[in-house]
Amino acid sequence: MQVLGMAGHLSYKFSSAIEAYKKYMAVAKPTDVKKLNIEKEIEYCTNGLKLVNNPVVIEVFEKKHIDLESMHLAFTHLESGAKILIS
Numbered sequence: 674m675q676v677l678g679m680a681g682h683l684s685y686k687f688s689s690a691i692e693a694y695k696k697y698m699a700v701a702k703p704t705d706v707k708k709l710n711i712e713k714e715i716e717y718c719t720n721g722l723k724l725v726n727n728p729v730v731i732e733v734f735e736k737k738h739i740d741l742e743s744m745h746l747a748f749t750h751l752e753s754g755a756k757i758l759i760s
Contacts, residue, residue: 674700675709678718685725687718694718 674697681690694715706712709712 675711678711678714682714682718682721687721688726691715691719742756 674693677692678690678697681687681693694711698711701711
């Protein structure tokens with residue numbers, strides 16, 4: 674079920690992923706849940722649902738080249754507040 678949750682998360686099926694993670698939490702040992710950081714995965718899925726259901730208009734201030742590491746940081750770290758338009 675943990676793998677099913679991860680598959681749902683990676684394929685943008687956040688609701689299905691959250692359900693699978695919760696089922697996994699119900700049957701797994703608490704140490705496994707903590708080790709796999711399942712609560713954080715559910716939080717990521719919840720944030721994904723918010724972003725998909727409430728899109729935000731992006732303003733382009735300037736066009737510039739961004740290295741790949743910075744782009745990964747912008748997409749994986751919601752608190753950074755980064756806004757990137759990829760063309």
